[in-house]
Amino acid sequence: MLLVDDDPNNNYALGAALGQKGIQVLSAPSGKDAIRLLEEVTGIDAVLMDIMMPGMDGLETIRRIRSNPRFEHLPIIAVTAKALDQDREDGLAAGATDYMKKPIDVKELLKKLQQLK
Template structure:
């Protein structure tokens, strides 16, 4: 498999989720960075121009994924980066809520790796 040029930024307050996603994606030859909060993710984006997509946990303390996507959409350097919402919320309407909030894609936990890779390949 060809190595991807762009990096994936995983923003999630749960280190277990970051570990699991990073392990799966590195095995698929993706380059991953991680942040434990939206603000930490913004700092990484500001210092790394190779971020191709963000996997955003929607339920985080301080700033949740909805607030983070809103901030990204209003920032000239971040608004072009696609965000895939990653959430344990799999209730009716949650996918639409994420997409309406600005997510380019949606994955529910537990993550279906094939679906995730399909979406990532669409944006990277």
Template sequence: MQRYILIIDDEPRNIFALVAVLKSKGYRCLTANGAAEGLKILQTREDIGIILMDMMMPDMDGYEAMSWIRNEKSLADVPIIAVTAQAMVGDREKCLNAGANAYISKPIDVDALEDLLKRFLRIYDN
């Protein structure tokens, strides 16, 4: 079974660009327009292989969402890549300490993202 990439971001243009690039490379994507919607998807789907989590969202940010995911027994092992425009000293460590498996800054280097996906995403062919 091929797993989905769940993209959680509050900016539709970011979602559109990521989905376009990832689908062109053969990945299957689901999207959520914010953390609350993303958490609902995670509660109802068992085929999510990895999460691309925007860190700066209104209402619930990526840090809070990652904490919730890591505290859910059934979701605790799903890899999360923190995606953020914040690229200051210490931001990477803050994301990793909050529960991310990896960190990538915006604008996204597609080759670096694909390397991370290959490292963390397990794709099962039928």
């Protein structure tokens, strides 16, 4: 899984929790780094994308990922601390497969990932 979040604490905590569940996690601190990793690393099965990031935000990053036919069916879960319905709609419109609010409930995330397979 590729975890994209500009907050290193979020990357560490969620990466550790997912690692305990047997999920290998790569972290990217920006949208630009996420796109680079997707192009360079094979075997990434899903992306957890923070929406609120400086520079290229998560919505633009999702759009750019989706513009590559290679990633047309890659599960991307948009994540934000904001709990507005519009944020969910914006994430899905940008090409996210699903949406979650922070803080991430690992059990809920694992359930979503199983459903997306």
